[in-house]
Amino acid sequence: MKTIGILALDGVIAFDLTTPIEVFGRTRLPDGEPAYAIGVCGPVRTINTGAFDMHVPHRLDWLKRADTIIVPGLNTLDMPIPGEALAALRAAAKRGTHIASICVGAFVLAASGLLDGLRATTHWAAARELARRYPNVTVDPNLLYVDNGQILTSAGAAAGIDMCLNLVRCDYGARVAAASARAAVMPLERAGGQAQFIDYPDAEHTKSSFAGLLEWINANMARTLSISDLAQQVTMSVRHFSRRFQQQVGMTPLQWLHHVRIRRAQLLLETTDLPIEQIATQTGFGSLTTLRDRFKLHAGVSPNAYRRTFRRLAHLQVRN
DNA sequence: CCTTCGTTCCGCCATG
DNA sequence: CACATGGCGGAACGAA
Numbered sequence: 106m107k108t109i110g111i112l113a114l115d116g117v118i119a120f121d122l123t124t125p126i127e128v129f130g131r132t133r134l135p136d137g138e139p140a141y142a143i144g145v146c147g148p149v150r151t152i153n154t155g156a157f158d159m160h161v162p163h164r165l166d167w168l169k170r171a172d173t174i175i176v177p178g179l180n181t182l183d184m185p186i187p188g189e190a191l192a193a194l195r196a197a198a199k200r201g202t203h204i205a206s207i208c209v210g211a212f213v214l215a216a217s218g219l220l221d222g223l224r225a226t227t228h229w230a231a232a233r234e235l236a237r238r239y240p241n242v243t244v245d246p247n248l249l250y251v252d253n254g255q256i257l258t259s260a261g262a263a264a265g266i267d268m269c270l271n272l273v274r275c276d277y278g279a280r281v282a283a284a285s286a287r288a289a290v291m292p293l294e295r296a297g298g299q300a301q302f303i304d305y306p307d308a309e310h311t312k313s314s315f316a317g318l319l320e321w322i323n324a325n326m327a328r329t330l331s332i333s334d335l336a337q338q339v340t341m342s343v344r345h346f347s348r349r350f351q352q353q354v355g356m357t358p359l360q361w362l363h364h365v366r367i368r369r370a371q372l373l374l375e376t377t378d379l380p381i382e383q384i385a386t387q388t389g390f391g392s393l394t395t396l397r398d399r400f401k402l403h404a405g406v407s408p409n410a411y412r413r414t415f416r417r418l419a420h421l422q423v424r425n
Numbered sequence: 426c427c428t429t430c431g432t433t434c435c436g437c438c439a440t441g
Numbered sequence: 442c443a444c445a446t447g448g449c450g451g452a453a454c455g456a457a
Contacts, residue, residue, distance in 0.1 A: 332433065342447045347434065359433060359455085395456060 106142055107276055110171030112194070113147040113161045114213070116184045119154040120262045121177030121207040128269035132277070132285040140277055144171070148187045155180045165193045173272060174202055178209035178262075182234065191217040198255065205257035205272065207265035214258065215239040225258040226251050248355055266291055278415040279372045315339070315353055319361075326366055326389045332358050366390060367403045374412040381408050 109129045113122060122145070129141040146163035153159070168174055174197055179186075194217040198204060206214045211227035212235060214220050221241040226232070232246035245251065250259035250268035259268035266289065274282035318339050322330070335358055336346035350358050366388040373384045382393050390396035400408050 343433090344435090344447050344449095345445080348446090351434090357434065391456065398456090 106138070106140060107172040108170055109141050109143045110168045110174045110197075111143065111145045112168070112174060112176045112190060112213070113145050113152055113159070114179060114184075114186065114190060115147075115149065115152040116179045116181060117152060117154055117159075118178045118180055118208065118262070119156065119159075121210060121265060122154075124177075124207060124262065124265040125175040125269050128266060128273065128285060128289060131288045132273050132281065134277065134281065140273070140281065148189050165189060168193050168197050168202070169200075171197065171202055172276075174204045175269075176204065176206040176210040176213050178207060178211075178228070179213065182209060182212055182231065186213055186216050194219060201255065203255055203257070203272070205259065205268060207259050207268070208262050211235055211258045212238075214256070215242055219256055220258070223253045223256060224251050225253075226260045226264075227258060228261045278375050279368065280375050280415070315350065319354075319365075322362065322365060326362070326369060327387050328389060329391065330362060330389065362389075363399055363403065367400060370396060370400060370408065371404065371411065374408055375415045384408070 109125060111122060111125055126143055126145075130139075130143055132140040134140050144163045144167045145161060146165055146167040147161045148165055150161055151158055152161055174194065176194070190213075194204060194214070198217075198219050204214065204219065206227075208228045209231050211220065211225055212231070215225070215235060215238070220239065224243045224245055225235070226245050226248045227235050229246045232244050235242065236244040246260070248260065249264040250257060250271065252268075252271065257268060257272070259265045270282050270286055270289075270291065273285050318335065321338055322335070332347065333343050335350075336343045339346065341349065347358055350361070354361055356364065370384050370388045370390075373379055373387065374381075377384075379387070381396065385391075385393050385396040388396065390399060397408060400406075400411070404411055406414070
């Protein structure tokens with residue numbers, strides 16, 4: 106079981122605070138046991154959320170036991186942030202704790218200095234202000250969330266759910282994360298992938314124009330797919346296609362292809378005993394070595410190591 | 426690990 | 442003029 110610490114400061118946005126409680130709190134391991142222990146903590150016992158006052162059960166030292174700390178946004182960007190909270194975040198970062206902000210929680214992270222030199226995102230309406238206040242932070246408002254390894258930031262409140270599901274996937278694998286997503290009635294992965302609202306104001310419309318293609322890719326990834334194959338699917342020239350794809354999905358076509366193929370490979374490694382060679386075939390990687398190279402690059406470990414890690418969880422389920 | 430060869434990406438410019 | 446589209450070529454990347 107892993108431990109989640111949620112930072113509750115005065116003026117916290119209630120939605121941001123409860124998002125991780127719902128996602129992590131409802132996550133179950135294959136044996137039915139809770140996957141996370143959650144602690145809401147902050148410097149003072151009572152805080153105001155704008156609409157109601159709230160009792161904060163734990164103090165900041167509770168963060169010392171957390172594997173992951175979630176930093177929700179505050180209702181006002183000018184709200185002073187308690188120095189001891191910033192210090193607690195810095196200390197946790199030094200210990201190697203994962204720290205993730207939701208929405209304008211990125212401002213709290215930035216104030217602690219932990220975003221310096223990193224790429225980050227936040228609510229799109231606040232992105233410009235974040236970049237202005239913290240020039241050392243590379244702000245990209247076009248992403249659902251940015252994963253720097255130890256430090257993560259997510260965009261608007263709903264993107265916080267995507268990010269939390271991603272954290273579940275990193276901790277327990279795609280299978281457990283998929284179950285959590287179902288419980289929350291959320292797609293494990295949005296059709297738009299990493300894209301947020303790239304072109305306002307008809308983001309919803311333009312985004313959906315690639316939804317069909319992304320599904321088609323999911324169904325056909327076993328084949329050898331070139332970029333011009335994809336462009337033909339949507340009847341665009343290769344040049345125009347890659348431009349629009351990047352714009353709306355947030356990564357290049359090839360990056361996306363790798364992304365979905367690795368995800369499929371992860372799922373197959375977790376849930377089947379297929380030899381890696383066959384997984385390479387089914388996911389459209391031309392060869393075993395290509396899969397291994399890509400997998401290591403993307404997931405950080407070899408396919409076999411990945412399978413071993415999550416095999417433990419599978420056994421739990423078989424036993425019960 | 427390196428090398429070779431094809432593919433992809435992206436700035437630039439032309440076209441409509 | 443602003444905008445969408447697409448072709449070209451070199452640099453970067455990826456497959457084997």
